[in-house]
Amino acid sequence: MNGDARIERHVGWRGDSALVEEDRRPLRRRVARLLQVDGLPATAGLPSERRIAVGVDPRIFYTYPLLFYTSFPDVSLAQLRALSTSGSYLFDYVLTLDEVLDRPSSCTGGSLLLGAALHREALHGLHTLLPPGSPFWGHFDRYFEHFCQAVLREEARHRGLLQPYPREELELVYSGKSAIAKACLAALAVLGGDERPLAWLEASHDSYYVAFQLADDLTDWRIDYERGHYSYPLTLAFLRAGWQRRVESGDRPPVPEVAELLARQGVVEEIRTLALEYLDRASGTVESMTDGSWPAAIRTTRERISSPAFSLGPPPGQPGTAAAPRGAEAGPVGWRGDPQTPATPVAPSWWPWLDSRRAPSVPRPALLAEQLRTLDTAGPAHTTGEALCQVGLAIAASRRAFPQHGLAEHIGVSAAELDWLDQHGPWLDGLLALGLDEPPEPWHPDRLSTPGTAPGWVPPAVGRYLGHRLVAQCAQERLPGPAPTVDALLRSYRSHSVT
Structure with missing residues (x-):
């Protein structure tokens, strides 16, 4: 326990999440005032709030540092809360960048200005906790470099063109897309005055997000295919089937045919095995962390991937049950x-x-x-x-x-x-x-x-x-x-x- 913080394992800290949401209100009001014309918003709101509202992401991203705080017991509750708030802005900033990069045709000034506002707010909060001379900023620069390389490498080599994923590239890209989230690890280490756990927590974090991203790729493969974003599962299936020319042609295979190929080639089981291998690495790196929410998060993701329900994801737009007739x-x-x-x-x-x-x-x-x-x-x-x-x-x-x-x-x-x-x-x-x-x-x-x-x-x-x-x-x-x-x-x- 840390002060009055109440832990609910990896599910989240409802009280702390509510406090972070309250801290975010001034920025929400400022963004709503700035990014509008005649009262009509130029964006659909902060990305994390939209995702949380429909159940894509849990509120745990608002209290992300609490996943690791048991390794840094000297960090105060006030510091944890301030770090959670700044981290939530970084999370929204990365989500905004994702939207701009994934859908450039729909990108407008509103998206770019929202990203700038979020980035400014995140850095302002971090500078308050960790002054410019702090060793934290060296770690932060390293994480940001990893993130940039992951985004650019994926954009250059795996969007529009079909290229194989060597294992090193898979790890660099898939862990790098979440690299900025490791800022909370460095902040906790510096604020707690103990950087010894940092290296093995970073390694665990990287392995976990390779597994997490692989699982998400199976759920989102239709959207990735539509946007010409060839994730590891799609690339694996297309190259193995000799579909490179078809996929890169002006008449790409229709979605139903791609679905049949993925099912026929057993891609789900192959990705499941690979993802579980990376989760083994993630948990093995933090064996000394016998209790706490980070090991619990790893276990939850393992259960999800090991579940018989783990699949290629439901076809978007398909009705689950027949709608009642509207008389x-x-x-x-x-x-x-x-x-x-x-x-x-x-x-x-x-x-x-x-x-x-x-x-x-x-x-x-x-x-x-x-x-x-x-x-x-x-x-x-x-x-x-x-x-x-x-x-x-x-x-x-x-x-x-x-x-x-x-x-x-x-x-x-x-x-x-x-x-x-x-x-x-x-x-x-x-x-x-x-x-x-x-x-x-x-x-x-x-x-x-x-x-x-x-x-x-x-x-x-x-x-x-x-x-x-x-x-x-x-x-x-x-x-x-x-x-x-x-x-x-x-x-x-x-x-x-x-x-």
Whole structure:
């Protein structure tokens, strides 16, 4: 025990996490104020909070130093809390960099400015604890160099092109992606006045994250394949099957065929064996650390990887169970508006940003009739998210029926508006996050912005575009099977918003 800290093994420290979350509030408010235009956020929020909200990451990342504090008993509770807060900003900073590097086409100034704010806040907190002359900064520079080399090597050698992973490169890249997290180890060692445990904790940390990343690669292989990011499991399967030319061609193998290849080659068992080998190294390095949360975290990851449920991950967007039918009594359908106008869902919170001068264009009569026919079979929508999915499915139906017409016509926007929508994903993500669970409303051409605010600047057909994007994103990855339901589309969106 350290002061009044209460340990809950590797599951987390609820009280300490709550304190760190409270410490983060000023930065959250500052970011919300800085990174917005007319109140519309330029980002979808801090990455860690989005990931925690949907269960991708636990709150343990807010109290990461507590995993190791039993090796440094002379570090005070106040120092642990301050280090946890600064470390949480570093965690968000690395997640923001990941988003910029993984999806450069959707990167905007908002993402870059958010990363800069997080980096500044993390270093400010660390400098308060550890002045510039502290030996901590030599360790920090070493970890940052490892991280940079891992990111750049993966980008240069394993994105777009298929290259083998020698064992040394696998270890450098997979451990290096989490190298900055080792800053808490060096900080604890320096603050506690004992650097003797540092070397073996670093080695354990590196081995653990090779195993952790290998397991995650199996879960995320579809997303990696979509982005041309050839992880170790994908590379292993493709090179063994002689698929290099196919994978690097303009007509890559479809996702279902890749799934069959991975299953046929026994990739799961091979990755499981390799990951467990690295976990053995991670636990063997810290044998003297008989109790504490770091060994417990290693054991938990071992149990996950050893579990029969460990697999290639569920197909994104696939419904787990059939959705209950939505009868006419389920709720209002008023968001569709007048039958003579395109069904354009709007969340109540969107009105201040919509440009009333840009009424959505009415699609050709045949296109609109096909969309309305699809909507007539969909039933009511209780939330804007459900309405967006319904209109997206309707647009997909009209595109299948009339492929000779361009996407802009099916959505009801001009070519310039479609280009603007394509280029401003973060603003649209902000709108989506604000209005996803609000009741949908129909677009009214005469609805004005709130008096006293700047004129709106977002095309009102943004709801139709977002619906199209939700459906198109799922269609790119879905395995053969029944058409996606509204519930499946929303699950796929929530998963992608944090992956």
